[in-house]
Amino acid sequence: MAASSPEWSSLLPDLLGQVIARLPHVADRARFRAVCRLWRSALRLQDSHRRGLPWVVLDDGAYLTPSDGRIHHLPLPMNTRCIGSTNDWIALDRVDGVTHKHTYTLHNYFSDAAVPLPELDSIIGNVPETFEIRKVLMRSTPDDLVAVTTNICKYSFILCRPGKGAWVAIPLAMPYFRIIDFAFLEDMIYAITKAENLYAIQLDEDDDGKPDVSFVKRITRHTPYPNNDRYNNDMWMGTTDYDALRQEDVPDELVGDDSDIDDDNDYSSVYDCTLSDCEEVVSSKGYDLLATYRHLVEFRGKLLMVRRQCLVSAFTPNHHTRKVEVFEADMDKGVWTPVTRGLGGGHAIFISDGFSNIVAARGEVKEDVIYFSDTNDMFDMQTGIIRSLGPISRLDACWRTCVFPPDLLV
Structure with a gap:
């Protein structure tokens, strides 16, 4: 039978x-x-019932699904690491073992689609060992605009569109080499500096679709540094008159001496200097440090800045969030306004090294909560309470980004 x-x-x-x-x-x-x-x-x-937390991805391709606490491994090619993410896409950097040349690719974690970025290869393919990419952000789809910030003065801010070309900011030009975070909003990129200046960067393109910047406008002005910090105050006072600039209009004093440019690509050039980290050391507690981080997130056509103070431990790989403040940019008055009663409308914020996003709260995603994947904790905007984010503590590496499964993005 x-x-x-x-x-x-x-x-x-x-x-x-x-x-x-x-x-x-x-x-x-x-x-x-x-x-x-x-x-x-x-x-x-x-x-319809489940909405798990986004996946937490490490630079070696390992990722944790917080819903079940399991660690998985995405098989990456040799000498390849994750350097950023946008929604369900990650950005990969592969280094040739012989030539040490970098090649960059966008990879979808869920559909396995891949989009090469030869425009980036031609600009930051040959870089010094100290080179780091700070952030890679897609505007929408992978064939649209991609923005990149790095820690090298020469390539501090890059725009590229696959198949169309790339635009690179003039070395040492304000505000590009001071940008610590940025976000797309309509046809603009908004960027913040460590001094909490907010700039609007008007996006443009030529007849062939190659990206360009038509002008830059300051939206908010920084507040004076505490304790009469003359170095930082004088540095920013020197730029207060330049509220709107085009790339070709950048004054010499904001760019530097042309004699410092090395046409032979010698990495001793001042334009290949390493920019400081995107953090501000507030004070020290013994061997530990208190550092301030700032993140920019777009929400319903508005811009939010998340400012948080972290305890940076000298003896463990993990940091801990000590204080969180959220501000909304008042575009008309040019000031940051405190947000004290949550986001409204049932949403939550996710902050990571490579990508930040706001999604609707449902399931495991709680309303008016800010999730910090790099410090393994979460901040309740309604109560002001900071709690541990359990499963993520299983990850040892410090650099982390978030990848959002498709069901989280609807």
Whole structure:
């Protein structure tokens, strides 16, 4: 007697739910959905109720799914590391083992699609060992605009569009080499500096679609540094008259001496100097330090700055959030206004080294909570309480970014 075919449609809902929980990739879920009507309904029901936290990704491709606390590994090519992310895409940097040349690619964690970035290769393919990419951010789709900030004066701010070309800020030109975070909003990039100046960078393009910048305008002015810090105050006072600039209009005193430029690509050039980290040391407590970090996030056409103070431990790899403040940019008055009663509308903020985002609260994502993946903690905007973010503490590495599964982005 021939064995009867399995009754896939008779599987219990609990068992189907366990199977779905182990199918993070879009292609696998599509195959699951195609089995039968019951499985399709089970997947729809599961997605309607669940909203897990975004995945936390390390530079070696390992990632943690906080919902179950499991650590997975994305097989990356040799000498390849993750350097940033946007929604469900990550940016990869591969270094040739012989020539040490860098090549850059956008990779979708869920569909496995890949988009090479030869425009970046031509600009930051050959860089010194001290070179670091601070942030890679896509405006929308991977064939649209990609913005990059680095720690090298010569390439502090880059715009590229795959297949169209790239634009590079003039070395040492304000505000580009002072940018610590930025966000897209319509046809602008808004950027903040350590002094909490907010700049609007008007995006443009030539007839061939190559990205360009038409002008830069200061939106908010910095407040004076405490304790009569003459170095920082004098530095910023020297730029207060330049509220709107085009790239070709940058004054010499904001750029530097042309004699410092080395056409032979010698890395001793002043334009290849290493910029300071995107943090501000407030004070020290024994061997530990208190540092201030600032993050810029777009929310419903508004710009929010998250300022947080962290305890940087000298003997453990993890930092801890000590204080969090949230501000909204008042575009008309040119000031930062404190946000004291949450975001409103049932949303949460996710902050990581490589990417920050705001999503609707549902399931494990709690309303008016700021999640910090790099410090393993979360801040409740309503109560002001900071709590540990449990599963992420299993990760040892300091650099982390967030990847958002498709169900988190709807």
